[in-house]
Amino acid sequence: MSQQLIHSPALKPAAGTRTGPPRRPSSRGSSLSRRERTGAVFIAPHMLMLGLFMLVPTVYAVYSSLFATKLIGGRQYVGLENYRTVLHSGEFWSGVARVLVFGAIQVPLTLGIAFAFAALFDAGVIRGSRFFRTVYFMPFAVPGVVASVMWSFLLLPGFGAYAKALKALGLGHVDFFSSRLILPTIMLIVIWEWTGYNMTILYTSLKSIPKEVTEAAIMEGASLWRIILHIKLPMVMPSIVMLVFLNAVGALQLFTEPSILASFQPQAISFGFTPTLFVYHTAVGSGEYELGAAAAVVLALIIGAISVAGFAVRRRNGEFR
């Protein structure tokens, strides 16, 4: 999964727009406009890089997706033909369906575990919570490539330490790389990688709830479970909603884990196992860059549509203020 390094600032996207810059001092107009220019100068380097390395490549990719490199005649304008090919590709859509299923299971699991631990650590009912929080966060510093390699070796049928342990426990021969178990295996790896990160953000959010709220609930005789589920959970809902988005966008772009597992068990991971693998194999593997660009655009549109739809639903429910 390729989640970005987004810390909880992302949890309140509107916050930055509200904590505005200082009010204009009532000085002369000339110094004002000069100061206005200074502000623009400060942000100019980043905006230039943003334009050069995000906007321009995106526009160029969309433009490229309208061409095809033919054996005879070279690069030709083909209009929307690449998009037709992608949209009619069963391989592409099966990958999209797979990451949707993956996300629908992995995201709630990750956030459920993360919130449970965050709430317990926040309540202080677990001894040595500082140690646990540090340990849980450690996979954040482990590249997805290394995580996938470690787990592949641990789960390798017949050889892996965990596969052997399951056999010793009498659970028989479990093939984690079989077509039936490959997706749960990837979920296991992704949960290992990202639970601690989500837990840390939720823990920080929970910490900002004043203790008077908890104290009042205890006076009323509420149990710990009631306090966690009915008082604290609703209060950190905005953080959870943002984490759902970030995790879901990561899940839809699933690439690193299956691509590394493929080097251990090539038959388990197909050409278009996930949409990002489809893009990579089409563009880099088969050299059909324009077709790959079209697939990337379609994938970006799908992810964008899901994000916008999600935001719209949450906004109607009054989650964002």
Added chain:
Amino acid sequence: MTPRSARAARKSGSEQVSPHLYGLRRGTTTVLNLIAILFAAFILGPLLWLLFSATKSQAEIYDSFGFWFAGPFRLWHNLSALGHNVSGTGVFVHWLGNTLVYAVGGAVGATILSALAGYGFSRYRFRGANTMFLLVMATLLVPLTAIALPLFLFYSKVGLVNSVWGMILPSMVSPIGIYLMRTFIDASVPKELIEAARLDGASELWIFWRIGLPLAFPGLMTVLLISIVAIWNNYFLPLIIFSKSGLYPLTVGLSALSQAAETGTKAELVPVLITGGLVTVVPLILLFLLLERYFRGGMLQGSVTG
């Protein structure tokens, strides 16, 4: 943010409620502690396995018990193999050097750009500022994975394929860095101080350099660290833009190595792969353990301000 949680944020410094007030039964507490220990074992298991396996020969890695030493202690031997091109895919030490260059170059650049832009957004009002800020925040939801193929196509047009700059320059664009710097400067660089310096005739750049930056130092550290981790762990972008193995960072090199270890007939590649994995992970884990408060600072910042 709701007024309630804003008030909550201000009180975040207060102590927590004493846990015994919840009146949990002893048995329940024991079970909860056990679950936490089990999950810690789930997290630490692969890392311990990596540590022990890096001291073994290929045969021992497959055959011995994974969570203890076995056979002769071969860690130094395995480490020395990282300096040679044993797999035919490249030399691990070169990849380590590349990753250092990409991570330091990209992260320093990201920190400078974020500090400038964060200060600009925080302490100036100018036309289009809000639109620009919204644009930056929108790119937050566009992971580098989605932009990698477009970047490659663009690079092949402008000749940045197989160039070190092709990796470093896009890594400098850090929307999260700007958000962090903006909220940090909002909270820790008083407007009054800036106004006072202006009245004393200080130039805008001098104020930024001598007042803004020193006060925002913890924020700078946070942005630097999370940028280093992000670039260190980046896999998809370098995979797409580099075809020369001499330019690979650690992630792509290890991926090539794992392919060679599984498909090739050359002996003793697995210890190289595993020891390489260990060397990839250890610097970041050390960095994290030593500077944990700055990593946490990034998380705290967002929830307390705003």
